[in-house]
Every structure is written in C-alpha cells, then in structure tokens.
Amino acid sequence: MRSKRRRSEFTEVGSKLTSRHTWGKIWLVAFQAATLIGVVVLTVLLLTIINKSFGYTAIENQVDPDSLAVAGIPLEEMSKETLIEALRANVSAGLFARFENDQPFDERPASDLYDLIQEWVINPAVLETWNLSDSLLRRDEIAALVQQKYPGAELQFRSWLNPDFIRSQQSSHPEIAGVRTAILGSLWTIFIAIFFSLPVGVAAAIYLQEYAPDSFINRIIQTNINNLAGVPSIIYGILGLAIFVRAFSMFTSGVAFGAADPATANGRTIISAGLTLGVLVLPLIIINAQEAIKAVPQSLREASFALGASRWETVRSHILPNALPGILTGSILAVSRAIGETAPLVVIGASTFIQVDPEGPFSKFTSLPIQIFQWTVRPQGAFQNIAAAASLVLLILLLTLNATAIILRNRFRRSY
Amino acid sequence: MSTPTTTQTTFAAGHDLRRRPRIREITIKGFLFLCGFLSIFVTTGIIYELGKESLLFFGRQQWGNTNKQIAVAIDAEQTVLELGTQGASVSAGIYRIENEIIEIEIVDGAIVTVQRGVQNTQATPHRAGLALEEEIRPDVVEFFTGTEWAPHLGRFGIWPLLNATLMVSGIAILVAVPLGLATAIYLSEYASSRARNVLKPILEVLAGVPTVVYGFFALTFMTPLLRSIFGVDVVNIYNVASAGIVIGILILPFISTVSEDALSAVPRSLREAAYALGATRLETALRIVVPAAISGIFAAVILAASRAIGETMVVAIASGAGPNFTFNPFKAAETMTGHIVRISGGDLTYDSLDYNSIFAIGLFLFVTTLFLNVISQRIVRRFREVYE
Numbered sequence: 001m002r003s004k005r006r007r008s009e010f011t012e013v014g015s016k017l018t019s020r021h022t023w024g025k026i027w028l029v030a031f032q033a034a035t036l037i038g039v040v041v042l043t044v045l046l047l048t049i050i051n052k053s054f055g056y057t058a059i060e061n062q063v064d065p066d067s068l069a070v071a072g073i074p075l076e077e078m079s080k081e082t083l084i085e086a087l088r089a090n091v092s093a094g095l096f097a098r099f100e101n102d103q104p105f106d107e108r109p110a111s112d113l114y115d116l117i118q119e120w121v122i123n124p125a126v127l128e129t130w131n132l133s134d135s136l137l138r139r140d141e142i143a144a145l146v147q148q149k150y151p152g153a154e155l156q157f158r159s160w161l162n163p164d165f166i167r168s169q170q171s172s173h174p175e176i177a178g179v180r181t182a183i184l185g186s187l188w189t190i191f192i193a194i195f196f197s198l199p200v201g202v203a204a205a206i207y208l209q210e211y212a213p214d215s216f217i218n219r220i221i222q223t224n225i226n227n228l229a230g231v232p233s234i235i236y237g238i239l240g241l242a243i244f245v246r247a248f249s250m251f252t253s254g255v256a257f258g259a260a261d262p263a264t265a266n267g268r269t270i271i272s273a274g275l276t277l278g279v280l281v282l283p284l285i286i287i288n289a290q291e292a293i294k295a296v297p298q299s300l301r302e303a304s305f306a307l308g309a310s311r312w313e314t315v316r317s318h319i320l321p322n323a324l325p326g327i328l329t330g331s332i333l334a335v336s337r338a339i340g341e342t343a344p345l346v347v348i349g350a351s352t353f354i355q356v357d358p359e360g361p362f363s364k365f366t367s368l369p370i371q372i373f374q375w376t377v378r379p380q381g382a383f384q385n386i387a388a389a390a391s392l393v394l395l396i397l398l399l400t401l402n403a404t405a406i407i408l409r410n411r412f413r414r415s416y
Numbered sequence: 417m418s419t420p421t422t423t424q425t426t427f428a429a430g431h432d433l434r435r436r437p438r439i440r441e442i443t444i445k446g447f448l449f450l451c452g453f454l455s456i457f458v459t460t461g462i463i464y465e466l467g468k469e470s471l472l473f474f475g476r477q478q479w480g481n482t483n484k485q486i487a488v489a490i491d492a493e494q495t496v497l498e499l500g501t502q503g504a505s506v507s508a509g510i511y512r513i514e515n516e517i518i519e520i521e522i523v524d525g526a527i528v529t530v531q532r533g534v535q536n537t538q539a540t541p542h543r544a545g546l547a548l549e550e551e552i553r554p555d556v557v558e559f560f561t562g563t564e565w566a567p568h569l570g571r572f573g574i575w576p577l578l579n580a581t582l583m584v585s586g587i588a589i590l591v592a593v594p595l596g597l598a599t600a601i602y603l604s605e606y607a608s609s610r611a612r613n614v615l616k617p618i619l620e621v622l623a624g625v626p627t628v629v630y631g632f633f634a635l636t637f638m639t640p641l642l643r644s645i646f647g648v649d650v651v652n653i654y655n656v657a658s659a660g661i662v663i664g665i666l667i668l669p670f671i672s673t674v675s676e677d678a679l680s681a682v683p684r685s686l687r688e689a690a691y692a693l694g695a696t697r698l699e700t701a702l703r704i705v706v707p708a709a710i711s712g713i714f715a716a717v718i719l720a721a722s723r724a725i726g727e728t729m730v731v732a733i734a735s736g737a738g739p740n741f742t743f744n745p746f747k748a749a750e751t752m753t754g755h756i757v758r759i760s761g762g763d764l765t766y767d768s769l770d771y772n773s774i775f776a777i778g779l780f781l782f783v784t785t786l787f788l789n790v791i792s793q794r795i796v797r798r799f800r801e802v803y804e
Contacts, residue, residue: 024698028606034598035607035615038672041665042622048637049629200451207448218452223793225455230719230789231782232726234753235462237760238778242465246766279458286455312444340626343728343753347760347774369628369729376632376733384636391629398624 049395052388053160055135058146059175060153062123063090075117083113090121115168119176126175126382127153160389169355170371174382179390181354182371185270186339188358189367192274193281193338198331201285205327208286209293210315229283237347240276245348248272254362268349271361276344281334288330292323325412332405336398342369368394466782469775474556478769479512479549480568486513487526489544499526503547504569510534510551513542552769559776565739565755567769574780576739580656580749584731585724587660587745588667592724593717595664596671600713603672604679605701616673623669631733634662639734642746650746654736657745662734663727667720674719678712679705711799715792722788726781728753752777 065075068086078086084105088096099105099116118124127150130142135157146155168178204225212218244252249267252275254260296319304314351364352374358365368390375387483503490497499506506528508520517537522529533539554572562573599619603612638658643651651657682705690700706713736748737758750758756777759770 020696020699024696027698027702028602031598031602031606034595035602037595038599038622038665038668039615039618042618044637045625045629045633048633052636200454203448203451204455207445207452211445211448212452221452221455224459226793227786227789228455228458230722230785231462232723232728232753232785234726234728234756235466235778235782235785238756238774239458239462239465241760241764242469242775243461282458283455286452310438310441312441336624340624340628342626342628343732343757346732346757349760349763352761369626372628372632373729373733376628376635384632387632388636391632394626394629398626402621402624 046395049388049391051132052385053392054132055158055385056130056139056142056155057158057175057382057385058127058129058150058153058155059124060127060150062125063121065122068117068121075114078110078114080110080113083110083117087113087117087121090117095120115176119171119173124173124175129158129381129385160385161392165386165389166393169357170353170366171355172353174375174380174386177386179368179371179393181357182366182368182390183393184357185365186367186369188270188361188363189274189277189345189365190335190338192271192361193277194331194335196275196278197282197285197334201282201331202289202327204282204286205289205293206315206319209290210311210319225283225286229287232343233280233341234343234347236276236280237344239279240272240344240348244272244275252362254360257362259360259362265362268351268364269362270358270365272348273345273350273365273367274361276348277338277341280341280344281338284334284337285331288334289323289327292326292330293319295326296322325408328412329405329409332401332408336401336405339398339401340369340394342367342373345370346373368397462782466775466779469772470779472767473772473776474554474559476553476772478552478554478772480552480570480769482506482511482548482550484548485545486542486548487544489542491541492532492539495530495532497528497530499528499548500545501526504550506548506550512549512551513546514540516540516542554773554776563741567773572773574752574777576741577750577752577755577777578780579741579743580731580735580739581725581751581753583656583743583745583749584660584663584727584735584751585721587657588663588724588727589717589721591661591664592668592671592720596668596716596720597675597713599668599672600675600679601701601706604676605697605705619669619672622665623673625666627666627727627729628733630662630666631730634658634730634734638662646746652736652746652748654734654748655746656735656749659731659733659735660745662730663724666727666730667723670723671716671720674716675709675713678709678716681712682708711795714799715796718788718792718795722785722792725788726753726785728757732757752781 068075068090073082075083075086087099105113128146130138134142143155146153164176165178166183167180168176169181171177208218208222208225212221245267250256252267252269252272253265254269254271255262255265300318300322301314304318309317345365345367350366350370352366354364354366356363372387372390372394375383375390378384484506485500485502487498487500506520507523511518511520511530515537516533516539517535519531519534520528521531550570552567552570554567554570559572559574561575562571563575564571564573565576599615603615607615635658638661639651639653639655642655642658642661643653686704686708687700690704695704731751731754735754736750737754738748738750739755740747740749742749756774760774764771764774
C-alpha cells in the first residue's frame with residue numbers, strides 16, 4: 001500500500017518533470033527567436049538601404065551628349081574654350097549672362113563648365129528607378145517595360161553612391177545631387193560641438209569624481225546631469241532656437257564680429273547648430289568621463305598623495321593619463337550620437353537648400369542627416385535613392401568612428 | 417611668550433609648515449566646479465525659456481488669420497465695413513486690420529458695424545482687400561481638454577497630438593518590451609559567452625543607427641510591409657503603426673541592455689539555490705532571477721517609454737503631417753514631436769503663433785519625459801534588492 005503510493009507520487013513527479021523540461025525548451029526557443037529578431041531587423045535595415053542605393057534607372061537626356069561633340073572630341077575631353085562655346089550655343093543668352101554674372105567664366109575651372117552643361121544642356125531626367133533586387137531578378141522585364149513605356153530613355157545600372165555623389169553639391173535634380181555641402185556642414189557642427197563640450201564635460205567629470213564633497217549641491221548637479229541625458233533631443237533644439245539663434249543672434253550670426261551683414265544675417269548658423277549639439281552631448285560626455293575616472297584605481301591616487309602631490313597634480317599627472325582612453329572612447333560615442341542627430345537641427349533652422357560650401361562658423365548650414373530627412377520626405381522616387389545612398393555614407397562614417405573607438409579602447413586598455 | 421614667536425620666525429625662514437592658501441589649486445577647483453555647475457544652467461535655461469515662452473503663448477493676445485477681406489477701401493472714420501465673400505465667417509469680437517484693432521459690434525451679412533481704433537490703436541484708412549485678423553487667446557484649460565489642434569483657427573487642444581504620441585509610444589512599448597526582455601533573459605541566463613560576444617555588439621549597432629535612417633526604414637520598408645499584409649485600403653501611406661513598430665525596434669537595444677545589466681546583477685547564489693531545489697533553468701530564470709531584478713527591468717521600461725515619447729525623426733517621416741484625432745493605428749496622425757519639426761521646418765517667424773506654440777508643446781513634452789525619468793530613477797533607488 002505504502003510503496004504503491006510512493007511509486008505513483010514518483011510517476012507524478014516524473015511526468016511533471018517531462019512537461020517542465022518541455023516548457024523549458026519551448027521558452028528557450030522563444031527567447032532565441034526574440035534575440036534573433038534584433039539581428040534580422042538589422043540585416044533587413046541594411047538590405048533596404050543597399051537595395052535602394054543601387055539599381056536600374058531609366059534616364060532621358062534632353063540633348064544627346066554625342067551630338068555636342070565637336071570634331072569627334074567627346075564632351076569629357078573638351079578644352080575649356082570649346083565647353084564655353086558649347087554652353088553658349090545651347091542655352092538662352094539671358095541664362096548665359098547669369099552664369100557669367102555669378103562667376104566669370106575665366107575664373108571657373110573646366111569641370112565646373114562641364115557640370116553646367118550637364119545640368120542645363122543635357123539635363124538628364126530620371127524617369128523611373130528600380131531597386132537592386134528587382135534589377136537583378138527581373139532584368140529582362142524591366143528592359144522590355146522601358147522600351148515600351150519610355151522609348152527615348154536609356155536604361156542604365158546605376159550606383160547612387162559614387163564619387164560624384166560625395167563631391168557634388170545639393171541640386172534639385174536627384175541624378176546630379178550630392179552630399180558635399182552636407183558632409184562639410186556636419187563636420188563643422190561636430191567640430192564646434194566637441195570644441196565646446198569636451199573640455200567642459202571632462203572638467204565637470206573631474207570635479208564630480210575627484211573634488212566634490214558629498215554635499216547637497218553636488219548631489220543636485222549629479223542628478224541633474226543624469227536627467228539631462230534623458231531629455232529628448234528636440235527639446236535641446238527648442239532651447240538652441242530660443243538662446244543661440246534668437247537671444248544671442250548678434251554673436252551667432254557673426255554681426256558682432258563684423259563677419260556678416262546686419263541687414264540679412266540671422267542666428268541660424270553653423271555656430272548655433274554646433275553649440276546646440278554641444279549642449280546635447282555634454283551630459284553624455286560627463287557621464288562617460290566619470291565612468292572612466294571611476295575606473296582609475298584608488299591606490300594610484302593614494303600613492304600620489306603620499307608623495308606630497310596636491311589634488312590637481314594628482315589629477316593632471318595620474319588620473320587624466322590613466323582615464324584618457326576611456327574618456328576618448330566615450331567622447332567618440334558622443335560624437336557619433338551628435339552626427340546622427342537631426343531633430344534639434346531642424347528646429348533651430350537648418351537651411352533646406354544651400355549649394356555653397358560653408359565658409360566658416362557664421363555660414364548657413366545643412367548636415368548629412370538633415371539632407372537624408374529632406375530627401376526622404378520628397379515624393380519623387382529618385383530622391384529616395386539618394387536618401388538611401390546618403391544613409392549609407394552616414395552609416396559608413398559612424399561605423400568608422402565606432403571602430404576607432406573600439407580600437408582605441410583595446411589598444412590603451414590597462415588592467416590593474 | 418617671546419620664545420615661541422622666535423621659533424616660528426626661524427621656522428618660517430626655512431620651511432613654513434603653516435597651512436597656506438593654494439591660489440592655483442583653489443582657482444582650478446573653482447573652474448572645475450563651474451563646469452559642473454553649467455549643467456544646472458542648461459536645465460534652468462530649458463525651464464526658463466520653455467516656461468517664459470509658454471506663458472507668452474497662453475497669456476498674450478495673438479492674431480490668427482481669417483482670410484476675410486474688406487471689400488471696399490475705408491477711411492479713418494468709417495464705422496460700417498463691407499466684407500468680401502472668402503474666408504471664415506466673422507462674429508462680434510476683437511479683430512485687427514494692419515496695425516489697427518477694431519471691435520465688431522453688429523454683423524449683418526457682409527456688412528459689419530465696428531468700433532474703430534480700440535485698445536489704444538490709431539484709426540487709419542485701409543485699402544480694399546486687406547484681411548481681418550482674429551484675436552486669439554489660448555487658454556490652459558482648453559490646451560489640456562480640447563480635441564482639435566488648429567492654432568490659426570484659435571483651437572488649441574493638445575489631445576490630437578498627445579493621442580498620437582501615446583499611440584506611437586504604446587505600440588513601440590508593445591513591440592520592444594517582450595522582445596527586449598526575452599533578449600535580455602537569453603543573453604544573461606542562457607547564452608554562451610561566445611554567443612554573447614557576437615550578439616551584444618549587434619545590439620549596440622542597432623542602438624547606434626541614427627533615427628533619421630530608421631525613419632527612412634519605416635517609410636520604405638515597414639509601411640509597404642504593413643500595406644501588403646493588411647491591404648492598401650486599410651493602411652495609409654503615412655500611419656502610426658509603422659512609426660510605432662520602428663520606434664519599438666529602436667528602443668529594443670535600450671531595454672535589453674539595461675535589463676540584462678539588472679539580471680546579471682542578481683547574485684549567482686540565488687540561481688544555485690534554485691537549481692539545488694530542483695528548479696529547471698526556465699523556472700530559475702522566470703521565478704527567481706526576473707523577480708529579483710524586477711526594479712531594474714521596470715526602470716528600463718520607463719526610460720524606454722520616455723525615449724519613445726521624445727523620439728522625433730521616425731514620426732516626422734513616417735506617421736504623417738497634420739494633427740488628427742484618431743484611434744486607428746493605420747491612419748496618419750501627427751505626434752507632438754512631429755508637429756514641432758514640421759512647423760519649425762520653414763522659416764519660423766519669432767513671436768508668431770506657431771513659434772510660441774512649439775514652446776508650449778515643448779514644455780509639456782519636457783515635463784512628461786522628466787517625470788518618467790525621475791520615476792525610473794526613484795524605482796531603481798527605492799526597490800533595488802541589495803544582496804550581500
């Protein structure tokens with residue numbers, strides 16, 4: 001009787017055990033699947049961008065470039081004088097005079113004239129574009145469709161990401177538009193942001209880690225920095241609009257330094273953008289630098305104090321050199337955050353369309369993410385392609401930065 | 417009395433052991449303190465600017481365009497005006513033509529009787545075709561209760577924008593919490609260190625992709641996907657669901673990293689005790705480790721919610737332009753952040769209705785996210801289980 005009951009209890013436990021293990025396996029599969037989703041999404045994201053960056057395009061030229069060839073010399077190899085003649089012959093006199101007026105032809109390089117002919121004479125128009133996947137899989141179909149729908153058009157495989165795309169300026173024609181102005185704008189703003197926030201951020205971190213006694217005010221500062229890191233970036237944009245663009249417009253427009261014309265200048269400039277981004281990454285830099293300083297072992301400080309060094313001497317010759325790799329890594333991560341920021345720059349008033357390279361901190365600005373944003377929201381198909389190509393440029397830039405951060409971290413990592 | 421003094425003087429001549437003020441050290445400390453204190457300035461700057469401009473928004477007399485024109489030119493004395501047929505209808509109240517403020521007293525079809533030059537303005541002649549501007553005074557109660565956002569018509573209800581924000585963040589949280597938590601449990605409880613070394617950097621890359629690229633992804637991948645699943649008629653080109661799902665993916669690494677930290681912080685002895693009592697791996701993970709780390713997980717979810725609410729570019733690109741009070745996630749609706757980006761995209765004139773309204777929305781957004789962040793920090797501090 002007794003042994004029977006025990007056996008039945010055992011079988012009960014045994015059957016439960018099987019089901020418990022089954023559930024364990026089912027959930028494990030669910031956990032693995034959830035983890036895989038992250039990987040899948042990243043892959044799909046990259047594929048979507050690559051898919052849009054390359055593919056067939058149907059392009060129709062207003063004027064056949066071969067017909068512009070003089071004495072058998074194709075357009076690409078023409079001398080500057082022949083190019084000027086070709087341009088004069090094919091555009092209206094008024095337009096020709098306007099080009100001359102913008103910048104005399106004598107001062108323009110031949111490549112510039114070639115670009116003008118490309119844009120105003122040949123004037124290629126993208127009629128339709130296809131994704132990479134379609135271009136590879138449905139090649140014949142596309143060719144047949146183009147012949148039927150656009151008899152005058154030429155079908156060519158195009159990499160939207162190409163050297164010309166990096167070199168050229170913004171344009172309203174997607175096929176000749178480029179990201180040069182945007183990249184320069186991004187570099188300028190980032191440079192200003194770092195120039196402002198790195199010294200201030202590291203100094204603040206040193207104060208909080210090395211000097212600050214555990215007082216009320218210091219606790220407030222610490223909490224405050226943690227909270228600032230969580231403020232949405234668009235709020236920084238609004239702050240930048242009110243303070244840098246508007247209240248300090250005398251300085252940020254360059255009027256106070258005589259760098260701009262008071263009648264037309266406003267505060268929507270590179271320096272406003274840079275300072276706004278600087279304020280935005282400041283909490284990140286402080287928190288990262290604090291972590292790096294925290295990782296410096298206490299024994300180093302004590303050894304330095306024991307030798308009679310003052311607090312600042314200890315910080316300068318022991319703590320900073322040891323924390324430097326960590327601080328650098330943190331700062332690079334902050335920079336890559338700043339490079340990708342779009343919303344605050346839109347709010348402080350990035351220019352929608354500028355073709356001239358930024359000349360200094362008081363120029364109007366645009367930046368790579370802003371360019372992507374503006375191209376993405378345009379309805380024409382080809383703009384989506386250049387938005388994808390610009391995204392690729394941005395991702396490559398970020399990847400390079402992050403790789404640098406990781407290499408720095410591994411190279412200078414010290415263990416105690 | 418005189419002997420110690422002598423000793424001290426002799427000492428001072430050689431090595432002065434008294435405490436001296438170290439000017440350099442103090443200056444440096446002061447400078448470092450100022451740098452730390454700068455963050456307080458930033459916060460006060462945000463609060464001051466948002467608060468000031470919001471007060472201006474709610475308190476000040478502002479003018480909205482009615483597009484109603486005066487049909488016939490008037491001189492400085494005329495009190496009977498003939499209005500054109502276009503534009504919104506007018507009623508008794510305060511209006512403005514150029515710099516002159518008038519009060520409409522009687523409306524009789526297209527003919528209105530007005531009092532000229534009220535509120536200390538000068539009555540001046542006006543040419544035909546000038547538009548009347550309507551007086552608008554936004555008030556706080558309407559801001560929090562109204563269901564229509566159309567500043568130029570004098571309607572300032574935040575609900576259409578807030579509702580869209582809540583829907584987008586809600587969808588994002590629904591996507592991100594199960595996935596992020598499952599990822600965290602897998603990484604912390606199951607994954608081999610090799611798998612972890614591969615998966616964690618991938619999640620970091622996912623977190624490092626700029627939000628504008630996610631916006632592009634939402635518009636060119638997620639929206640077509642949703643449209644092919646649910647039908648082109650059901651899903652608009654710009655819709656809340658697509659933006660919400662993509663924001664969910666965007667905050668997923670955030671939830672998984674912070675939760676994984678919380679799970680890893682649970683001491684090994686707890687797991688070993690569970691195994692010793694015969695618990696399976698799953699039971700240990702779900703009944704022992706997760707409850708022990710629950711405060712950290714909650715904090716992660718709240719922080720992620722705060723990020724989803726403040727997320728801007730994805731909604732600006734994918735969820736549509738124009739405030740729309742709808743509960744259908746497949747329809748277009750503009751969120752608070754999306755609205756700010758759209759109206760500040762052009763050249764925003766200072767002190768215009770739009771300019772002031774972004775500060776009011778911004779203040780609301782700031783307070784909401786700050787509240788969530790503070791709550792999250794509180795939870796971590798108060799409910800953290802401390803193990804020896």
